[in-house]
Amino acid sequence: MIILPIFFPSWRFFSSIGASPRIQFAFLKSETAEPRAWQEFRPRPARVSFTEGLRRLLWNPQWNELLYMNTCAEHLFEGYSLRYEQEIMCRILSAAHAGEVASEPNTHFLLFRVCAVIRENKVVTQSVVFVSQPAALGCATT
Numbered sequence: 001m002i003i004l005p006i007f008f009p010s011w012r013f014f015s016s017i018g019a020s021p022r023i024q025f026a027f028l029k030s031e032t033a034e035p036r037a038w039q040e041f042r043p044r045p046a047r048v049s050f051t052e053g054l055r056r057l058l059w060n061p062q063w064n065e066l067l068y069m070n071t072c073a074e075h076l077f078e079g080y081s082l083r084y085e086q087e088i089m090c091r092i093l094s095a096a097h098a099g100e101v102a103s104e105p106n107t108h109f110l111l112f113r114v115c116a117v118i119r120e121n122k123v124v125t126q127s128v129v130f131v132s133q134p135a136a137l138g139c140a141t142t
Helices: 050-058 061-078 082-097
Strands: 020-028 109-120 123-131
Touching (some): 061 109, 061 123, 082 109
């Protein structure tokens, strides 16, 4: 019957589960300096309480923004795009300017990278797929 798929949808719309992007950032003292420590941007919490989970169902703008950033990162998996690099950088810089991300002392630049996290059986591997150009922390964001 043609009507059966309406009541019993098929969830087999993914042919396979691919790499999951993780966005990490580092602060630099100069534009040519090497990053010392990478931090994950908005890491997922280990545990969310029941009430917090309910609240997040209705209001979670940071998660929505992170989903958008992950979509941009997935596009960077496929090939370089200045637009997607700038989108991610702009949002990380905005978080730094808002105080969500505390910059290290005497740092003037920010750099981000996109890592691909792949789970095969019970082994999780992570490889760097993309590294951005450094951006000045003092630049204005829109």
